[in-house]
Amino acid sequence: MKPPAFTYCDPDSVDEAVALKNEYGIDSLVLAGGQSLLPMLNIRLARPEALIDINRISDLQKIERWSDVLEIGAGVRQYQLEEHPLVQELVPLLPQAVKFIGHIENRHRGTVGGSIAHADSAAELPCTAVALDATLVVRGPSGSRTIAARDFFQGWMTTALEPEEVLVAVRYPVMPWTAGHGFVEVARREGDFALAGAAAVVNLGEDGRIASLAVSAASISDTPVRATAVEQALAGELPTKENIARAAKEIVPSVTSGDDMHATRAYRQHLATVVVQRAITAAVARAHERSNAQ
Amino acid sequence: MTTSTGSKYGTGQRTVTVRVNGRDVTREVSTRTTLADFLRDELDLVSVHLGCEHGVCGCCTILLDGHSVRSCLMLAVQADGHAVETVESLSGNPAELHPIQESFAEEQGLQCGFCTPAMVLRTKEIIETGRELTDAEVRHEISGILCRCTGYQNIVNAVQSASAKLRCGAAGAGCGTAATDDSTGGRH
Numbered sequence: 001m002k003p004p005a006f007t008y009c010d011p012d013s014v015d016e017a018v019a020l021k022n023e024y025g026i027d028s029l030v031l032a033g034g035q036s037l038l039p040m041l042n043i044r045l046a047r048p049e050a051l052i053d054i055n056r057i058s059d060l061q062k063i064e065r066w067s068d069v070l071e072i073g074a075g076v077r078q079y080q081l082e083e084h085p086l087v088q089e090l091v092p093l094l095p096q097a098v099k100f101i102g103h104i105e106n107r108h109r110g111t112v113g114g115s116i117a118h119a120d121s122a123a124e125l126p127c128t129a130v131a132l133d134a135t136l137v138v139r140g141p142s143g144s145r146t147i148a149a150r151d152f153f154q155g156w157m158t159t160a161l162e163p164e165e166v167l168v169a170v171r172y173p174v175m176p177w178t179a180g181h182g183f184v185e186v187a188r189r190e191g192d193f194a195l196a197g198a199a200a201v202v203n204l205g206e207d208g209r210i211a212s213l214a215v216s217a218a219s220i221s222d223t224p225v226r227a228t229a230v231e232q233a234l235a236g237e238l239p240t241k242e243n244i245a246r247a248a249k250e251i252v253p254s255v256t257s258g259d260d261m262h263a264t265r266a267y268r269q270h271l272a273t274v275v276v277q278r279a280i281t282a283a284v285a286r287a288h289e290r291s292n293a294q
Numbered sequence: 295m296t297t298s299t300g301s302k303y304g305t306g307q308r309t310v311t312v313r314v315n316g317r318d319v320t321r322e323v324s325t326r327t328t329l330a331d332f333l334r335d336e337l338d339l340v341s342v343h344l345g346c347e348h349g350v351c352g353c354c355t356i357l358l359d360g361h362s363v364r365s366c367l368m369l370a371v372q373a374d375g376h377a378v379e380t381v382e383s384l385s386g387n388p389a390e391l392h393p394i395q396e397s398f399a400e401e402q403g404l405q406c407g408f409c410t411p412a413m414v415l416r417t418k419e420i421i422e423t424g425r426e427l428t429d430a431e432v433r434h435e436i437s438g439i440l441c442r443c444t445g446y447q448n449i450v451n452a453v454q455s456a457s458a459k460l461r462c463g464a465a466g467a468g469c470g471t472a473a474t475d476d477s478t479g480g481r482h
Contacts, residue, residue, distance in 0.1 A: 002328065004326070005326055007304060007305050008303060008304075008305070008326070008371060009303040034367050034368060034369075034372075035364075035367055039367065053371075053372065103438025104362060105364050105438045106364070108361040108362060108363050109363050109367065109368070191437055
C-alpha cells in the first residue's frame with residue numbers, strides 16, 4: 001500500500017510554508033504528525049498535488065507563556081502536553097484530555113495543530129480548545145490573524161482556515177489556580193474515538209456557588225459543541241449532585257449526530273448527558289481540592 | 295509560472311540518511327514511500343510487520359529517537375536525520391536473546407508472532423521509563439498494539455518478567471516482585 005504521488009515539500013520556515021500553501025492552495029495539504037493524514041493517503045481518500053511537511057519548522061515547536069496566555073506551537077507533539085511543566089501548571093485540562101488521544105504511539109507523532117486543523121468532532125484538542133476559549137493563530141500571505149476556537153470549527157472537518165493559510169499556534173488563557181477541570185470520554189475500547197466526550201472548567205465563588213463554568217462536548221455533532229445551555233442552568237447555583245444532573249440534561253438538544261454503526265442518536269443523547277455530568281462533577285471536586293489546599 | 299517556491303521540490307527521489315539500529319544508512323527513496331516499506335523493502339528489516347497499514351494494528355511500531363511510533367504513518371523521507379530502532383537491534387541470535395525476548399519466550403507471550411516485534415520494542419520503551427507498573431497499567435501501555443492470539447495475559451506476564459529482570463540487573467536495585475493487581479485493566 002502506498003500513497004498517491006505528490007510533490008513533497010519540507011520547508012524550514014513558516015514563511016516558506018505559507019508561500020507553498022499560497023502557490024498550491026486547495027490542492028495541497030499540510031502534513032503535521034500524520035496520524036490522520038497518512039491513513040487517508042495510504043487508503044487514498046486524500047490525493048493532494050502537494051504535501052507540505054511542517055515537521056522541520058522549529059518555530060512551530062515552542063511552548064511559551066505570554067502574561068496570562070500559554071502559546072503552544074502547532075507542531076508541538078501531543079505527548080509533550082502530558083509532560084511539559086508549563087502546560088501542567090497553567091492549563092492542566094490539556095494533559096488530562098490528551099491522554100485520551102489514540103495510543104501513546106499516536107501521541108508521540110501527533111501534533112496540537114494537526115488535531116485542531118483536522119477538526120474531527122470526536123477529537124479531544126478541538127473540544128478542549130472550545131471549552132478553554134482558546135485563540136488560534138493562523139498565517140497567510142498577507143500576515144497573521146487570530147480566530148476564536150468557537151468560530152474556528154464550522155462543520156464536519158471544516159474550519160475557518162483559508163486554503164492559503166497555515167495554523168501556527170494555539171493561545172490558551174491561563175487557568176486560575178483555583179479553577180477545577182474535568183475531562184471524560186466513553187469509548188468501547190481503549191484508545192478508540194469517543195462515542196461521547198466532555199470537558200468542563202469551573203470556578204467556585206466564596207459562597208461555594210458556581211461563579212463561572214465552561215463545558216464543551218465531543219462526538220455529538222459535526223463540530224465540538226460549547227454547552228451554553230448547561231452552563232446557564234448552573235450559573236450561580238450550588239454544585240450539588242442533583243443540580244449537576246439536572247443541568248447536564250440540557251446537552252440533549254445539541255446532540256445532532258444521527259444513528260451510525262457506533263451508536264444510535266438516543267444512546268448518544270444518553271452518553272452526552274453522562275459525560276457532561278461526570279466532567280462537571282470531576283471539575284467541582286478538583287476546585288474544592290484546590291480551595292481546601294489554599 | 296511566476297517565482298515558484300515549489301520548484302525546488304519534486305515528486306521523485308530523495309537521498310536520506312537514517313541511523314538504523316546504530317548504523318548510518320544512506321539511500322535514495324521515493325518521497326511517497328512509507329518508513330515501514332523503506333525498512334522492510336530497502337533494508338530487509340522484516341520484523342516491521344504490516345497489518346493494516348493505516349495506523350490501527352500497531353504491528354509496525356518502531357522506536358524513532360527512542361519513542362514508539364507507527365512506521366506506516368510516516369514517510370521514509372521524514373526519518374532523514376533521525377534514529378530508528380527495530381527489534382533486530384536487540385538480538386538476531388536465537389542462542390543469545392535479549393532479556394525481553396527471553397521473557398516473551400518463557401512466558402509464552404506470543405503465539406503467531408505477528409505483533410511480537412512491536413510488543414517487544416514497546417516493552418523496551420516501557421521498561422526504560424523506570425516505573426514499576428501494575429498489570430492494569432501494563433495493559434494500558436500496550437493497548438496501541440493488537441494481538442489476536444494470546445488474549446494479552448501472557449504478554450502482560452512477559453512485560454512484568456522482563457521488567458523485573460532488567461530492574462534487578464540494573465545495579466541490583468529495586469529487585470522486588472512486580473506490582474500486580476486484580477483489575478482487568480479496562481478504563482471505561
